[in-house]
Amino acid sequence: MKIQNSYQHEMKTGTLYIVPTPIGNLDDITIRALQVLKEADLIAAEDTRNTGRLLQHFKIKRKMISYHEHNKAARQDQMLDILREGQSIAVVSDAGMPGISDPGQAIVQAVAKEELPVVVLPGANAALCALVGSGLSTDQFYFYGFLPRKKKIRQSALKDIEKVQATVLLYESPHRLQETIEDLYQYFGDRKACIARELTKRYEEWGRGTLSELKEWTEQNKVKGECCIILDGVSVKEEGNWWDSLSLSDHVEKVMEEEGSSSKDAIKIVSKTRDIPKREVYQAFHIDK
Template sequence: MKIQSSFQNNSKNGTLYIVPTPIGNLEDITIRSLNVLKSVEWIAAEDTRNTRKLLNHFEIEKSLVSYHEHNKLARETRMLDVLQEGKDIALVSDAGMPGISDPGYELIRAAIDEDITVVVLPGANAALCALVGSGLSTNEFYFYGFLPRKKKDRDNDVQRLKNIEASVLFYESPHRLRETLAYLLEQFGDRNVSIARELTKRYEEYIRGTLSELIEWTETGTVKGEFCIVMEGNSDPISEQSLWWSHLDIIQHVDHYIKEEQFNSKQAIKRVSEERQIPKREVYQTYHVEQ
């Protein structure tokens, strides 16, 4: 067990500050965030060019070091050394909260393991803005982020989401938006949904309706900028007891009926399709082609 008293740091180590940055409107940065950025030894940024624009706007001159998906493990050791020398570092992302669909988790975990104080500042977050503005239930929500690009991984993950009663939050890029909305319609049915784009910027928009209505909107609407998708949860969930197969992926599910029930592959695929409520061709593709 470890207890961190964030503002009573008696160790010789520095502090790792997690600093959210504006998701569009520069006025959304907090005074505290600016003060931290001015005070630290280093600022670790996902894209130093993007962060330099932010620092220039607020006339902050600091050393920047890149920290992104492709170099995070190599950078981690050096940043831990700097922190253990008693110097402070601020971790920022291109927009929003570091660590949320952005690099950060590994560095934070490593700092905690080394008894380095980690202080998280509050600030802008696209997912929460989209949720609150969606008009859908905010009592419970499940943040997923970007769906996997590989169909097999996507299908397996979606099975876990189908029975969730909470609102579900996704991120998506403009060139994949229509494809993703069509996929959600196929997997979840015509649920109510809200998509938000250009949050906090001049052309901010919320488009609210059913999945089928929003797919139609993509034919004529402005599909630009990053999107947040908020989808209503399952209003009639299946009991966990009846989902005995929920811990299995599609291949394991089919194999169960072949090995335990002596089904042939065609019968097993049909049963799995019915239980998972997905087309037989998807089960066939996963079982016979992708494995």
């Protein structure tokens, strides 16, 4: 077991800071995030052009390197060396929390394995915003991210998600949204669901309803902007009693057969089991039969 005390002593190595950035509205960046970006020795950005515009807006000048899905393996050793030398690195994604559906998780794993400090700042996250605004249950939720594109892997993922009882959170691009909603409707039936798009931006939009309604909406409207899909979890049906399908008379006979009891005793048992008056069971067995 490894313990990291992030602020209780002066660190001899540099710190890896995970810095969330706004998902649309620049006012959503935190004061602390701006301070870390100003003081970091290096900023590792998923897209340096996109992050460059953010830094320019807040008049921050710092050295940047690219760190994305296609170069993360090559960058990893370089970033580890920088941290060992005592310099700090701020990791940012294009928007939201680094490490959620982006390569940030790989560098966190590598740095933690080397027992170098990792400090995560709180901040913007599209999935949680969508969950809270969806109107669906927030008691338990399951974040999946983007569904696989390859058909067989996608089908396998959908079968797994179909069994999840918690509210399900998915990301989806606008040009694949209609196909994904159709797949969800095909696999899960007409569950409650929500589409949240362009969150925190000027054209923020929420679609709340059932999958059939959202399917019709995506067929009739051209959707733009990154989307979150929030899906109601599978309902857990309570297991019924073994005698639910039996009439009162049949229930009495079943008890007589299995318990070897008299009709009088069986009527008492059925009355107690079903929590109904004994005379009602007697009537069904001796008179209405």
